[in-house]
Amino acid sequence: MNRRKFLGYFGSAVALSVVPASLSADDYRKLKPKVWEAKTVDDAIKELFGSAEMIEKGVKIKLPSVASNGGAVPVKFSTKIPAKTVAIFQDANPESAVAVYNVGKYDLTQYSLKIKMGKSGTITVVVEGLDGKLYVGKQSLEVAAGGCEG
């Protein structure tokens, strides 16, 4: 029996959230393909988590207030909330999802990456806590030159 099938059987009997996070290396593009097609941040969050009810605390985001190059905007984000999933979105590109971190037991949820921003906009980071609640942080920035024209 392969892992996906196993999870399928398991998931149908018990809620998926019971599976220890350390077991998995889940590709969210295959698990939740619609997340990556969503045009708005709210839709993407709903597709990924099944809810958009969020508590606005516990998520830190650090980014420049003005980015000279939209092709590579440095974003730092972290949380101390025990998390199951951390996802980052923006509203400056045709679709909004950027990355979804599947947090295992080793992961310290302190990340930094570089993203493309087609224009000025807002970065949204959503943390799905082990308590099942969603926590959100938002931060806006100005982009001097867009990154999507390439």
Add this chain to the structure above:
Amino acid sequence: MKVKAKLKNGVVKVKMMAKHAMTTYNQAEKKTGDRENANFITHLSGTVKDKVVIDISTSQFLSKNPIFQFKFKGDEFKSGDEFSMTWVDRKGNTKTKKVKIK
């Protein structure tokens, strides 16, 4: 792919850069007329001793040659252990880089 992993005070800090054009659908359409030519990294994962320490699903909106930094617990690992980082892109290409934790 360039990967650096450093263990300090029980925490492994990783810096990595994947060499990839990260072509978005719009860029592909503009250059080739077909958005299906888009190609970008869709998934990355890192392991130490077969344990998954980082797992990221990604979209076209990472920068070209995307850079990642992250930290994971290092209590069970020591310097000299092998950290293995793998990415897969939309066309199914994959690359793995193994480095020793410093």
